[in-house]
Amino acid sequence: MALIVQKYGGTSVGTVERIQNVARRVAKTFDEGNEVIVIVSAMAGETNRLVALANEISDMPDEREYDVLVSTGEQVTIALLSMCLKSMGYKAKSYLGSQIPMLTDKAYSRARIEEIGDKNIRADLQAGTIVVVAGFQGIDSDGNITTLGRGGSDTSAVAVAAALKADVCEIYTDVDGVYTTDPRIVPEARKIDKISYEEMLEMASLGAKILQIRSVEFAKKYNVVVHVRSSFDDSQGTLVMKEDQEMETVLVSGVTFNKDEAKISIFGVPDQPGVASQIFSPLGLNNITVDMIIQNISHQGATDITFTVPKTDCKKALQIIEGVAKDINARGVSHNTNIAKVSIVGVGMRSHTGVATTMFDTLAREGINIEMISTSEIKVSCVISDKYTELAVRILHEAFGLDRQAQEA
Amino acid sequence: MALIVQKYGGTSVGTVERIQNVARRVAKTFDEGNEVIVIVSAMAGETNRLVALANEISDMPDEREYDVLVSTGEQVTIALLSMCLKSMGYKAKSYLGSQIPMLTDKAYSRARIEEIGDKNIRADLQAGTIVVVAGFQGIDSDGNITTLGRGGSDTSAVAVAAALKADVCEIYTDVDGVYTTDPRIVPEARKIDKISYEEMLEMASLGAKILQIRSVEFAKKYNVVVHVRSSFDDSQGTLVMKEDQEMETVLVSGVTFNKDEAKISIFGVPDQPGVASQIFSPLGLNNITVDMIIQNISHQGATDITFTVPKTDCKKALQIIEGVAKDINARGVSHNTNIAKVSIVGVGMRSHTGVATTMFDTLAREGINIEMISTSEIKVSCVISDKYTELAVRILHEAFGLDRQAQEA
Numbered sequence: 155m156a157l158i159v160q161k162y163g164g165t166s167v168g169t170v171e172r173i174q175n176v177a178r179r180v181a182k183t184f185d186e187g188n189e190v191i192v193i194v195s196a197m198a199g200e201t202n203r204l205v206a207l208a209n210e211i212s213d214m215p216d217e218r219e220y221d222v223l224v225s226t227g228e229q230v231t232i233a234l235l236s237m238c239l240k241s242m243g244y245k246a247k248s249y250l251g252s253q254i255p256m257l258t259d260k261a262y263s264r265a266r267i268e269e270i271g272d273k274n275i276r277a278d279l280q281a282g283t284i285v286v287v288a289g290f291q292g293i294d295s296d297g298n299i300t301t302l303g304r305g306g307s308d309t310s311a312v313a314v315a316a317a318l319k320a321d322v323c324e325i326y327t328d329v330d331g332v333y334t335t336d337p338r339i340v341p342e343a344r345k346i347d348k349i350s351y352e353e354m355l356e357m358a359s360l361g362a363k364i365l366q367i368r369s370v371e372f373a374k375k376y377n378v379v380v381h382v383r384s385s386f387d388d389s390q391g392t393l394v395m396k397e398d399q400e401m402e403t404v405l406v407s408g409v410t411f412n413k414d415e416a417k418i419s420i421f422g423v424p425d426q427p428g429v430a431s432q433i434f435s436p437l438g439l440n441n442i443t444v445d446m447i448i449q450n451i452s453h454q455g456a457t458d459i460t461f462t463v464p465k466t467d468c469k470k471a472l473q474i475i476e477g478v479a480k481d482i483n484a485r486g487v488s489h490n491t492n493i494a495k496v497s498i499v500g501v502g503m504r505s506h507t508g509v510a511t512t513m514f515d516t517l518a519r520e521g522i523n524i525e526m527i528s529t530s531e532i533k534v535s536c537v538i539s540d541k542y543t544e545l546a547v548r549i550l551h552e553a554f555g556l557d558r559q560a561q562e563a
Numbered sequence: 564m565a566l567i568v569q570k571y572g573g574t575s576v577g578t579v580e581r582i583q584n585v586a587r588r589v590a591k592t593f594d595e596g597n598e599v600i601v602i603v604s605a606m607a608g609e610t611n612r613l614v615a616l617a618n619e620i621s622d623m624p625d626e627r628e629y630d631v632l633v634s635t636g637e638q639v640t641i642a643l644l645s646m647c648l649k650s651m652g653y654k655a656k657s658y659l660g661s662q663i664p665m666l667t668d669k670a671y672s673r674a675r676i677e678e679i680g681d682k683n684i685r686a687d688l689q690a691g692t693i694v695v696v697a698g699f700q701g702i703d704s705d706g707n708i709t710t711l712g713r714g715g716s717d718t719s720a721v722a723v724a725a726a727l728k729a730d731v732c733e734i735y736t737d738v739d740g741v742y743t744t745d746p747r748i749v750p751e752a753r754k755i756d757k758i759s760y761e762e763m764l765e766m767a768s769l770g771a772k773i774l775q776i777r778s779v780e781f782a783k784k785y786n787v788v789v790h791v792r793s794s795f796d797d798s799q800g801t802l803v804m805k806e807d808q809e810m811e812t813v814l815v816s817g818v819t820f821n822k823d824e825a826k827i828s829i830f831g832v833p834d835q836p837g838v839a840s841q842i843f844s845p846l847g848l849n850n851i852t853v854d855m856i857i858q859n860i861s862h863q864g865a866t867d868i869t870f871t872v873p874k875t876d877c878k879k880a881l882q883i884i885e886g887v888a889k890d891i892n893a894r895g896v897s898h899n900t901n902i903a904k905v906s907i908v909g910v911g912m913r914s915h916t917g918v919a920t921t922m923f924d925t926l927a928r929e930g931i932n933i934e935m936i937s938t939s940e941i942k943v944s945c946v947i948s949d950k951y952t953e954l955a956v957r958i959l960h961e962a963f964g965l966d967r968q969a970q971e972a
Contacts, residue, residue: 208646211646212647216649220646222638222642223638226642230613233628234620234628234632236627237625248628250708252661299659
């Protein structure tokens, strides 16, 4: 007998009919002799409906009350799914964040989980009850409702799996796993059978939006095996788990890309201590996330600094940086929104050389100019002109043999 | 400084615009130097929407989960109203049943309030915060969500007013008070300025659907002054309060009617001990509420028993009674759905004679036949043919001078 946590997103529970499908799948897992905890999101569209109500009242609705409002979405789903399971003859019980309890800090609408009680749920599981948990929501130490931020249900699921020491946390979604790259661009993209937490983190933050980054961090911290799979069929998906030897034999696990960033350069920055801080502090204060930063060696006491920001923040960032450039006597500022970041990710890179070179060579062979480079232990990213994005992804996917690797043992 | 509890029903909070109106009224009361607790219902239509979802899943949805589901309606309203007050610059905080806490028994969807914590709310009031409470919902001793049944928000409001020792509990509704009778039938009907709990109970249970009966019982038990008034203007409404001498000088406070009942008679019932129980037990077991029961003196060892039931239950009741009639060797069963019950209510009756006689005389004068009579200390009810309902109400309203009484001191 295994303890299985299953998480179903908003699309999977978007109608009563779909909730009934989820109930059948949950019941099947239970009938196979497992203990089951189900985490669900709000029905698709419901959170947007609630947010629209709040925005009718204020552009900046009160944060505490915002969480009271939007958490009703998941509450509706757990009630309906539990009803459904009961009408099918199963014992089932819904749990709000406050009933688990799922204790968080007090940061409304982006709360972090601090502690999860396992006593109540454990007792229900032992009594043969299917436990249905509202994702996304928690409670702070004063009994206020908190929420974990958009997509927080993934994190709820992994956190509950960690607290209850579940054997696996199955995340049901509308794709059947994690792919070596976007199959819409490269039809030869393959489903990855196993991927390490680190790789998944790099893939997710680089634009593969299958799992919330925070949920992967949580899974890594507590060593929870996450199974990303399709809610529409029974096929095996992708296991996100601790790195093993098998994974290391693969140099590159996936190719990702991101077209949502813009590049800003400051020329002729006086090369003196404190300059970088003068540039980036005001961006941070304005909640602008800076991704890549490149500063090269200086000539004649001046250097150039280039960095990327989300395209949506480009205008605001430019205004700030033009002011800063004057203050520090830099020569000028330029920007470019027609860029893309292409990355290769793989834990195998750690123990193999030449991976970055293969990437640069491959791009060069097609005449694709590299504008910026950034690397981590298990990732190499290049900024290129965005018109070459699809071409770059295709040739890199092929160059690292991702279309023909057999990952299985 | 007074502590004022205000309750707004589903129509008053049916749209964001109406919620903004409620916020303005609440803010005005606060600005006048009062402490304010607001109790709200779900936005009009919301509860029906949720119930429809449940019914898509099952005709008999699980009771625990049903309460989890429908209680989200009030949760949405308290969040929106609190947001609204905050955006207007007031301190405001929403309270779920579990956060008060509003402790109830475990009878899902018809829970009874057992205890109300006042500590949390009191602290907020002292800090100058407007407290916004979800009506209709509570929590049992195991932390399960319960609801008080349809219309339960009135009861929530009165209960909170009792627990916090509020000076008044204002119930805002779409009428501006309690009238001597239905103004659609008698244009001369007057708004009653003050009415006793007992009279209000009789009026409510007899068909004047302004206040939930349970809330009046609660108000009576804890001596809470209830002010029924309109959410559309500032006029004084009706105070429901402890009987005073002034009220006793009025013989009849109101005339009510009910067309929703049917009459069933059993003829030739053997006059022996236990027969009444044999007739009415199976009705009770089938959840059929019997209102009036008439049994007259017997002739030759047999008697006739007549009673009324809700029209919607008439068919079911007939089936049961026809079976019983055979078992007890009664002579036969008849029924009539074309009846109406007309009643006069007033605490003054207690100390005055001749009130019933005036009623009978008045009806007789217009040739209206009385089919059944039932009396209590402060009420006389007559069952008549339903085609005379409006006529009967009009002439009784006039006969007791309700169109010209001045109730004020």
